[in-house]
Amino acid sequence: MAIWSALAGEGALGPIWLSLRVALVSLPLFAVSGVALGWLLARRRNRLTAALDFLVSLPLVFPPIATGFLLLLALGRRSPVGHALESVFGLELIFSFWGVTLASFVAGLPLAVKPVQTAIRAETLQLVDAAYVLGKSPLTTFFRVVLPNIRSSVLVAVFLAFGRSLGEVGVTLMLGGNIVGKTNTVSLEIYNAVFTGDYDRALALTALLGGCSLGMLWLVRRAGGVARDGNGR
Numbered sequence: 001m002a003i004w005s006a007l008a009g010e011g012a013l014g015p016i017w018l019s020l021r022v023a024l025v026s027l028p029l030f031a032v033s034g035v036a037l038g039w040l041l042a043r044r045r046n047r048l049t050a051a052l053d054f055l056v057s058l059p060l061v062f063p064p065i066a067t068g069f070l071l072l073l074a075l076g077r078r079s080p081v082g083h084a085l086e087s088v089f090g091l092e093l094i095f096s097f098w099g100v101t102l103a104s105f106v107a108g109l110p111l112a113v114k115p116v117q118t119a120i121r122a123e124t125l126q127l128v129d130a131a132y133v134l135g136k137s138p139l140t141t142f143f144r145v146v147l148p149n150i151r152s153s154v155l156v157a158v159f160l161a162f163g164r165s166l167g168e169v170g171v172t173l174m175l176g177g178n179i180v181g182k183t184n185t186v187s188l189e190i191y192n193a194v195f196t197g198d199y200d201r202a203l204a205l206t207a208l209l210g211g212c213s214l215g216m217l218w219l220v221r222r223a224g225g226v227a228r229d230g231n232g233r
Contacts, residue, residue, distance in 0.1 A: 007204045014181055015189035015205070021097065022185065023162065026104045030112040030161040033105075035154055038116025039146065042125070060110045064170025068103065072174045075102075099175035100183050107168040108161030115160065119153035120146070155223040163216035166209060 007016070041053050059067055075082045075093050085091045093099045124146055131141040147154075169187050176183035184192060186205050193202035 005200075007208065009201065011193070011198070012189065012201055012205060015184050015186045016208070018097070018100070018184070019166070019186045022101050022104050022165075025101050026108065026165055027158065027162060029105055030108055030158045030165075031154060033109060034112035034116045034157045034161065035147070035150075037109075037113045038120055038150075038157075039142070041113065042117045042120035056113050057110050059106055059171075064107065064168065065174065066170075067106065068171035068174025071102070071106065071171065075099075075175075094175060095177040095179060095183060097183070099177075100172055100185060103171035103175045104165040104168055107171055108163075108165035110161075111164050112157045112161035115153045115157040116150060119150045124149050152223050156220050159216045159219045159223065163213055163220075166212055166216075 007013075037052070037056060041049055041056070072094065073079060075085075077083060077086065077092070077094065082093065085093065091098065093102060127145050127149060128141055131145050132138075136144070167187055168185075169191070172178075172183075172185055172188060176185070176188075178184050178188045178192070180192065186209055190202050190205045190209075193199070193205065
């Protein structure tokens with residue numbers, strides 16, 4: 001009961017609602033970008049795609065706080081990109097909902113792309129070549145051959161990316177600023193609760209994230225099992 005009471009409190013509901021809104025935006029972004037970038041990086045091998053592959057993979061090994069700092073420099077008000085976004089579109093990324101969403105997307109992007117990229121390289125390219133020989137167009141081949149063949153890998157990628165983005169702190173702290181009531185996600189609110197000595201709220205939010213993470217892991221295992229069964233293994 002103490003956990004439910006802590007989750008129902010005003011200090012927890014705001015971060016939970018913010019994280020849900022971020023998830024509603026980031027989940028389709030993970031699906032679309034994972035398929036598009038995975039297809040591009042698997043099909044084309046040149047200097048440009050090598051550089052793109054490096055940038056996509058960088059958040060896996062680069063410290064999140066440093067990644068967030070570089071994005072802050074690149075997208076802040078004083079940067080050309082940030083100034084253009086604000087003056088032309090009226091969009092201010094830093095210390096806003098969209099900054100938090102961008103942080104979530106950047107953190108999970110490598111895990112959204114890599115499983116798809118691996119799946120395409122492993123099995124799908126031969127089927128694509130066969131479809132071209134039979135006279136199928138690239139668009140028809142993509143939707144009738146590629147997507148059905150990698151659907152399980154796409155699900156795995158989306159679940160992994162979403163699970164990673166749930167626990168993101170470093171990039172979110174830089175782009176969102178941890179503004180209470182505005183940009184404090186569940187992960188950041190755990191830190192806030194511990195800092196203020198509210199261990200009940202911290203424990204409740206930790207349990208919530210833990211449950212979500214276990215759910216993502218179960219979905220990943222289920223999607224992986226479907227992929228193995230579909231391939232006859």
